[in-house]
Amino acid sequence: MSDRLEKIGNSQIQHGSDNNRIYLMKLDPADLPGIVKKLDTLAAKNGYTKIFAKVPSPHTAAFIEGGYRREGNIPQFYNGETAAAFLGKFIDPAREITPQRDEIEKIIALAQSKHGRPGDSLSDEYTLRAAVEADADELAAVYKEVFVSYPFPIHDPDYLIETMRSHVCYFVAEKDGKIAAASSGEMDKENRNAEMTDFATLPEHLGNGLSVHLLKFMEPEMKKRGIAMLYTIARAISPGMNITFAKCGYTFGGTLINNTQISGSIESMNLWYQSV
Numbered sequence: 001m002s003d004r005l006e007k008i009g010n011s012q013i014q015h016g017s018d019n020n021r022i023y024l025m026k027l028d029p030a031d032l033p034g035i036v037k038k039l040d041t042l043a044a045k046n047g048y049t050k051i052f053a054k055v056p057s058p059h060t061a062a063f064i065e066g067g068y069r070r071e072g073n074i075p076q077f078y079n080g081e082t083a084a085a086f087l088g089k090f091i092d093p094a095r096e097i098t099p100q101r102d103e104i105e106k107i108i109a110l111a112q113s114k115h116g117r118p119g120d121s122l123s124d125e126y127t128l129r130a131a132v133e134a135d136a137d138e139l140a141a142v143y144k145e146v147f148v149s150y151p152f153p154i155h156d157p158d159y160l161i162e163t164m165r166s167h168v169c170y171f172v173a174e175k176d177g178k179i180a181a182a183s184s185g186e187m188d189k190e191n192r193n194a195e196m197t198d199f200a201t202l203p204e205h206l207g208n209g210l211s212v213h214l215l216k217f218m219e220p221e222m223k224k225r226g227i228a229m230l231y232t233i234a235r236a237i238s239p240g241m242n243i244t245f246a247k248c249g250y251t252f253g254g255t256l257i258n259n260t261q262i263s264g265s266i267e268s269m270n271l272w273y274q275s276v
Helices: 034-046 061-065 101-112 133-146 157-164 210-224 239-247
Strands: 004-008 011-016 021-026 050-056 069-078 082-090 126-130 168-175 178-188 193-201 229-235 251-262 265-275
Touching: 004 034, 011 034, 021 034, 034 050, 034 061, 050 251, 061 082, 069 229, 069 265, 082 251, 101 239, 101 251, 101 265, 126 210, 133 157, 133 168, 133 178, 133 193, 157 168, 168 210, 178 210, 193 210, 193 239, 210 239, 229 239, 229 251, 239 265
Parallel strands: 021 050, 193 229
Antiparallel strands: 004 011, 011 021, 050 082, 069 082, 069 251, 126 168, 168 178, 178 193, 229 265, 251 265
């Protein structure tokens, strides 16, 4: 069962056993300072080992006082003006231990060495387009093949349609009329930012740079929708996705330690961002 979305006051959270954490996705400052203790209570009740919070930088004081530390930062995140702080509180100290730290740092350095070098043009065999509701079954099948598990239920066609109708634009690369790769832009229209996410390429199409081409295709589409800041939360031990964002000119914004359950285990994630 996927982690569930709920509200504490007017603030949006996601929590559950899949990620073994609480994720404060959208803070309503009116819920401060009480939400800090409410998150602690919810974590204790469910035995979660981490609380992860994405909050406007001017509102971090109560969290820092409550035992959080800054793991990342994205400037001009809210409405192209206010920075976002990505904060982590490790309830179980074991979750803060990162045996792969050296590997993660090497991947970041490798990605940064390729900054702004997107590479070859798209092969004529492939076409890029925005996905529509009629694609939901095939799109879900692609995600199911690529990811054993995922933080959100993208294996479910109904979930894909529901999010298409609200705040997510999905994109596909096709070959011979079949989806070869996919991605999405998850928009926070109120704050004019979008998470560039859900990148998946079927194994037989790897090596064609489809993620880079999808990302470059998505960027003007997000800008047309009024988005000012693009970002991603990429698997820290995945050279491919980190390199993809660096190649497209994104800036490294920090590492979220043991943050997200994906493909069967809890992994650290890297932030990358770019204004449009």
